[in-house]
Amino acid sequence: MNDTADLADRRCIYCWGATEDAQFSEEHIWPQSLGGVAGPAHFITRDVCETCNNRCGLWVDAGFTKTFLAFGDALRGAELFLDPDKPGPLPLVYMGIDVEFACASDEVCERWAGPSGEHVYHVHLRDQPKWDAHAGGDILRRRRDPGRVYVYLTSPELYWTLTALISVAARFPRAKRRCLTVLDGDSLSPLILRVDEGELADCEVREIAFIRGRPTGPIQGQFSIQVDATDRFLAKLALGFGHTLLGPKVSGSPYADDLRRMLWPRLGEEDAADRIRGSAGLRGLDDPVLARFLGVEGAWTLSFRAMPDGFVMSLATPGLKLMHIALSDDPSLWPQEAIARFGDGETYVVVPQRGLVVGPIAFADFLAHQLDGPREPRLAELDALKANAARRPPKRPQAGEAT
Secondary structure, eight states: OOGGTTTTTTOTTTOOOOOOOGGGGEEEOOGGGGGGGOOGGEEEEEOOOOHHHHIIIIIIIHHHSSSSHHHHHHHHHHHTTTTTTTTOOOOOOOEEETTTTTOOTTTEEEEEEEETEEEEHHHHHHHOGGGSTTSSSSGGGGGGOOOOOEEEEEOOOOOHHHHHHHHHHHHSSEEEEEEEEEOOOOTOOOOOOESSSSOOHHHHHHHHHHHHHOOOOOOOOOOOOTHHHHHHHHHHHHHHHHHHHOOOOHTTHHHHHHHHHHSSSSGSSTTTTGTTGGGGGTTTTOOHHHHHHOOOTTTTEEHHHHHTTTTEEEEEOOOOEEEEEEEEGGGGSSSSHHHHSSSSOOOOOOOOOGGGEEEEHHHHHHHHHHTTSSOOHHHHHHHHHHHHHHHHSSOOOOOTOOO
């Protein structure tokens, strides 16, 4: 795979295949779904072929964002930054396939949990097994087969009711959506239909009766996990940021070849991850002390630093899990300006819920702010946004309050 002798050919940084200029497309190295659309110039590249771009969107980015780590952290982060004066969409948490649900033999029912614990059922056609690890199934097929969604609300607060309904509508924009909780007031359309609004299809009658007649208690379900999702995602980030921050020589290096083998395991040895620096921690380090230094609760935090023996990226999730990976292990390939710029470290904080990417922040300034030293103004603004969360109503009445 390694071919540094002919860097004049335009090559895709993800597969290292040479192709025509017309076959390249804009790629968000940090995914748009995680706030990448607001990122600076080096968060985006046009040196990715359309095939890799599409495959990364379907399998690598989606594979990572649909893991339980990413689902839970995305919800935690979005809720911390939710506007207390304006309900907005929050991520739903995937709970797996409901194997007991009374749907047709060629259909499945997925269970989701809303921001206040709402019960959400999504019925759609059964997809090919390769989609088993993807919450929501085949995202392309859902355009033709959006399915049916049923929602049970759990919070008496209007703020959280609207937040839940907006979240369901955002997650299932094409599906036929019905609320099974009796609500007072005007129609909720176009967000969601009442249970008795409009004509019910036979399948809806059967499914609603099943949900309402179901006894309380544990529900049997199943889900599949893509075990290499985090590794592949970090390999993609390392290739992308290595290219935009350090240049094409790094993209053509033997270390980049190993990153590609981890990104696309079928292309090479299964032990490629063993040669990737930082791969021992790719699935998240639960280190609360270190996390306080490197992460911002509720946000995705990316830090880059040129070390003597490797250019390293640290990624902290909104739930303060830490991951590390080297973008390059050969300082002789790095431009002098990159060594000077990143010698002391540079940090970016991504808040998808607010459409914000804060940075670059000098790592020393970031660390001082995190350790209650001198305030970094931009980080102080984020702290103020999170502090506003106290103005939101509780999801459920407090002890002693009337319902």
